[in-house]
Amino acid sequence: MSREDVWLSQGDDKRQGAAPFPFVATRLRAVNGGSVGAGALPDLCVSGGGVVLDGAQVAGMLCGVTIRTATRRDLSAIIALLADEDTVVDPRTVEVDEAYERTFKAVDTDERNEMIVMDEGDGTVVGCLQLTYIPGLGRHGQERALIEAVRVRADRRGAGLGRELLTWAIERARARGCTLVQLTSNKRRTEAHRFYDSLGFVRSHDGFKLSF
Numbered sequence: 001m002s003r004e005d006v007w008l009s010q011g012d013d014k015r016q017g018a019a020p021f022p023f024v025a026t027r028l029r030a031v032n033g034g035s036v037g038a039g040a041l042p043d044l045c046v047s048g049g050g051v052v053l054d055g056a057q058v059a060g061m062l063c064g065v066t067i068r069t070a071t072r073r074d075l076s077a078i079i080a081l082l083a084d085e086d087t088v089v090d091p092r093t094v095e096v097d098e099a100y101e102r103t104f105k106a107v108d109t110d111e112r113n114e115m116i117v118m119d120e121g122d123g124t125v126v127g128c129l130q131l132t133y134i135p136g137l138g139r140h141g142q143e144r145a146l147i148e149a150v151r152v153r154a155d156r157r158g159a160g161l162g163r164e165l166l167t168w169a170i171e172r173a174r175a176r177g178c179t180l181v182q183l184t185s186n187k188r189r190t191e192a193h194r195f196y197d198s199l200g201f202v203r204s205h206d207g208f209k210l211s212f
Contacts, residue, residue: 065161067168070115070128075104077125078117081151088154091125114172118152118165127152127165133178145173147183166199 070078076096080089107113107130118127130149136142147169152162173181184207185192193203 064121067118070117078128126156142179144180145178
């Protein structure tokens with residue numbers, strides 16, 4: 001995607017549970033998409049919308065909210081978001097141990113993995129997700145994107161941030177050349193299912209997990 005492409009979206013939010021129920025988008029697209037000229041950047045601020053800029057550290061903006069690749073300084077905030085999806089956890093209370101450090105470094109240095117955060121422009125993280133790019137012979141060598149660890153901070157839901165974050169991730173996968181995006185959602189979260197439906201995801205498979 002070029003810097004001239006700016007995607008706009010609006011809508012509601014989502015939550016993600018652990019139990020699997022896959023949704024697959026076979027056609028990647030932005031929701032309520034449109035484009036504006038490059039002259040509107042970088043000061044564009046769209047109410048209820050956002051910006052996707054390919055290949056930049058600061059890759060998306062939503063009226064003071066930024067979507068970007070996570071850095072080490074975001075780690076405690078990411079752990080706090082993943083610790084409890086229904087409660088705001090203070091990142092300062094989170095213990096960042098060696099296991100977290102090791103895993104973040106593995107994700108950060110792997111070209112097929114991206115940890116993405118949404119912050120308020122001052123470094124305060126209010127959302128996150130992980131993108132994994134998977135090559136597959138079953139799709140004639142085409143790459144797919146797996147979206148996991150999706151969170152929007154409990155006190156920031158309902159303002160369209162979840163939709164903006166997912167739309168950004170879908171568009172990033174499309175720009176990379178992926179032909180499919182997939183994710184799982186708890187079967188009990190019917191509102192989240194409707195949210196994914198509205199983004200173009202299709203309920204195409206049953207998923208299974210085996211914990212060790």
